[in-house]
Amino acid sequence: MPTALECRNVSFRYHKRRPVLDGVTFAVERGQIFGLLGPNGAGKSTLVKILLGLNRAGEGSVTWFGEPLTTRTRRRIGYVPQDLALLYDLSAHDNVRFFGRLNGMSGKHLEERTRTVLDFVGLWDERGKQPGEYSGGMKRRLNIACGIVHDPDVVIMDEPTVGVDPQSRNHILESIETLRDQGTTVVYISHYMEEVERLCTTIGVIDEGTYLCGGTLEELLHAHAPEAIVDLELTTGTTVDADDLAGLEILEQRSGGVSVSVPEGQLDVMRLIADRFDDKVQRFTYIPPNLEQVFFRLTKKALRD
Amino acid sequence: MTAIVLSSMRRKLTNRSVLLNLVVMPLLLIVILGNALASTFTSETHASTATHETSLGVVDLDSSAGSRALVASLAASGAFAVHAYPSVDTGRGALSAGDVDVLATVPSGYGSDLADGTAPTVGLTALDSQVDRLAAAQVALDTVGDAARAQAATGRAHPPAYTLGDYVGSGTPTSTDPAAGVTGITYYTVTMLVLILLYGLGNTMNFVKEEYDGPLGDRYLASPTGTLQLVAAQVVSGTLTSAIQGGVVVGAAVALFGADLGHSPLVVAAIVAVAAVLFNVLGLFLGLLGRSRPWLDPLVSLLIPVMTFLGGGFVKLDTGRLQDLTVNHVFQSALFREVSGIRPDWSPLLTCLALSGAVFLASAVMVRRVGVR
Numbered sequence A: 001m002p003t004a005l006e007c008r009n010v011s012f013r014y015h016k017r018r019p020v021l022d023g024v025t026f027a028v029e030r031g032q033i034f035g036l037l038g039p040n041g042a043g044k045s046t047l048v049k050i051l052l053g054l055n056r057a058g059e060g061s062v063t064w065f066g067e068p069l070t071t072r073t074r075r076r077i078g079y080v081p082q083d084l085a086l087l088y089d090l091s092a093h094d095n096v097r098f099f100g101r102l103n104g105m106s107g108k109h110l111e112e113r114t115r116t117v118l119d120f121v122g123l124w125d126e127r128g129k130q131p132g133e134y135s136g137g138m139k140r141r142l143n144i145a146c147g148i149v150h151d152p153d154v155v156i157m158d159e160p161t162v163g164v165d166p167q168s169r170n171h172i173l174e175s176i177e178t179l180r181d182q183g184t185t186v187v188y189i190s191h192y193m194e195e196v197e198r199l200c201t202t203i204g205v206i207d208e209g210t211y212l213c214g215g216t217l218e219e220l221l222h223a224h225a226p227e228a229i230v231d232l233e234l235t236t237g238t239t240v241d242a243d244d245l246a247g248l249e250i251l252e253q254r255s256g257g258v259s260v261s262v263p264e265g266q267l268d269v270m271r272l273i274a275d276r277f278d279d280k281v282q283r284f285t286y287i288p289p290n291l292e293q294v295f296f297r298l299t300k301k302a303l304r305d
Numbered sequence B: 001m002t003a004i005v006l007s008s009m010r011r012k013l014t015n016r017s018v019l020l021n022l023v024v025m026p027l028l029l030i031v032i033l034g035n036a037l038a039s040t041f042t043s044e045t046h047a048s049t050a051t052h053e054t055s056l057g058v059v060d061l062d063s064s065a066g067s068r069a070l071v072a073s074l075a076a077s078g079a080f081a082v083h084a085y086p087s088v089d090t091g092r093g094a095l096s097a098g099d100v101d102v103l104a105t106v107p108s109g110y111g112s113d114l115a116d117g118t119a120p121t122v123g124l125t126a127l128d129s130q131v132d133r134l135a136a137a138q139v140a141l142d143t144v145g146d147a148a149r150a151q152a153a154t155g156r157a158h159p160p161a162y163t164l165g166d167y168v169g170s171g172t173p174t175s176t177d178p179a180a181g182v183t184g185i186t187y188y189t190v191t192m193l194v195l196i197l198l199y200g201l202g203n204t205m206n207f208v209k210e211e212y213d214g215p216l217g218d219r220y221l222a223s224p225t226g227t228l229q230l231v232a233a234q235v236v237s238g239t240l241t242s243a244i245q246g247g248v249v250v251g252a253a254v255a256l257f258g259a260d261l262g263h264s265p266l267v268v269a270a271i272v273a274v275a276a277v278l279f280n281v282l283g284l285f286l287g288l289l290g291r292s293r294p295w296l297d298p299l300v301s302l303l304i305p306v307m308t309f310l311g312g313g314f315v316k317l318d319t320g321r322l323q324d325l326t327v328n329h330v331f332q333s334a335l336f337r338e339v340s341g342i343r344p345d346w347s348p349l350l351t352c353l354a355l356s357g358a359v360f361l362a363s364a365v366m367v368r369r370v371g372v373r
Helices: A042-051 A071-075 A093-104 A107-122 A134-146 A168-183 A193-199 A219-222 A268-278 A291-299 B002-014 B016-041 B042-052 B063-077 B088-097 B110-118 B127-156 B184-212 B215-222 B227-257 B266-288 B296-311 B320-325 B327-339 B346-367
Strands: A003-012 A019-031 A035-037 A059-064 A077-080 A154-158 A185-190 A202-209 A210-215 A228-234 A249-254 A259-261 A281-287 B055-060 B081-087 B102-106 B124-125
Touching: A003 A185, A019 A042, A019 A059, A019 A185, A019 A202, A035 A193, A035 B042, A035 B327, A042 A071, A042 A185, A071 A077, A077 A134, A077 B215, A093 A107, A093 A134, A093 B002, A093 B215, A107 A134, A134 A154, A134 A168, A134 A193, A154 B320, A168 A185, A168 A193, A185 A193, A185 B184, A185 B266, A202 A219, A210 A219, A219 A291, A228 A268, A228 A291, A228 B346, A259 A268, B002 B016, B002 B227, B016 B184, B016 B227, B055 B088, B063 B081, B063 B102, B063 B110, B081 B088, B088 B102, B102 B127, B102 B227, B124 B227, B184 B215, B184 B227, B184 B266, B184 B296, B184 B327, B227 B266, B227 B346, B266 B296, B266 B327, B266 B346, B327 B346
Parallel strands: A019 A210, A035 A185, A035 A202, A077 A154, A154 A185, B055 B081, B055 B102
Antiparallel strands: A003 A019, A003 A059, A202 A210, A228 A259, A228 A281, A249 A259, B102 B124
């Protein structure tokens, strides 16, 4: 399948500080929803700015549809920033029209697309209102409409559901699935594991500026999280020996707690652990194989740290 | 670019608070000032009252019989309380200290010019704040001059005793400043026009900072619209806004108070356009610079009223040759010259245009500068 975006060995640092991005390499094929997953501060937004040409990479290269970023390729890219990028003294309708014009649209086509995208995000009936009169979720939806009005081939969405109510969040996720069904490539940046798991056909994991791994969800789970994790929080002073855990792989041992790897669904093991530590167990967490676990195994920290 | 200009203009002109700052405030100011000044400048009674109070400093650099006769006639006219000073410096010192309202400088060679039949020039200097006294003094001196001309015409074979010198603001006493002939309301209309244009700098700076310091700027810059087009759109919308403001000030001053801005609206418009472009380009540059330098915004916010105070003629600083670079000199003088029917000096204006071009290009580079956002 042809490549929509290719990012090769991209590094970036502000002035002479520690690198924000260090040798990031990945590719996004056309028609995919590519999820870039990482905690806050991982370098996701910096990477987005480099992809869009807003910051220049210190090293490496970015190509869109096999070409460097040009006016022509920019027309094929939509961008939905993490923070709302709206003109608050214009109506929703005029906002969408404005960003359409900014992307080279005009006339009847612009009018039609304005209606289409406002319908798409469920705001056509409220189009006369200014963004200030909208709820947080509606503003987010308008933010998306402004980013896709020019019918781009690929859309970068940077944390589009941050701070929205569950209903609007669901609406946004359904909209993204519709975009995918229409053949639009989506680069979906998020720190919400559930959203990435639900939406994305391929996933890249980034932390502290390093691209840790990439692939389909199944590939990632198979490679990095074949087993579940049991995390125990124990009363202060409780010591844990490997013998106490019946040979289970200890992933992390800390003061007052331990994380171990267990074959998925093996309740016997969990019963054994519970019996061994009994009333010393303050909290018992079972984490099935998922992206959270992939991230944990790669970084030894939780995704939301 | 047109989309950005139109949307910016629409946003500025439909936003109530912006509209208040852009149009209503200048309009109010010109109406208040116009009413305050009208009573001072349009009534002959007031002018003659002011004449009686005029304290005239005289520096006689010629010390000839002719110049002494002139000083004597001024003293005898009853229009002035005359104080003599030995040099221009001491005379100017007295002017600055407020000891005299107007300073008359009789140039060296006055007597010989008179004898040769050449009309000599007497320089008049006053602070901007004393422009009313200067106008009144000018009227009185005209009367004395007319008397001298009448004497000449009755067969005494003398040339006119003198031709009137000029109002010079804080400039050189012997220069020919065009503001000599302007009325008070015109003077303040021009001053306010230049100040309003200067305020365009702050408006554009704030607007640009708001638009380009965050996700909205990222969205602009991620679009296929070119950088030059983006920054040009900001300058064009800012310049148009300044032009509307200027039009409000001038229109109100002309329609309500009879301010006279000369006979060539195109020349006035050209001077205004140069000023509007310069200030808006500077606003653009400072707005972009302000994204990474948060201290710049309060500094400019502080400086603009200070410049208003200085530039408005409430306080006048003598900055020597630097005076040639001031907003007053470049734009105010050009407008005064036009109002007075003198051809404006275009070279400083063209220099401003060139400077605007350079700053504009720097802004286009800076808008994408790595790491500033």
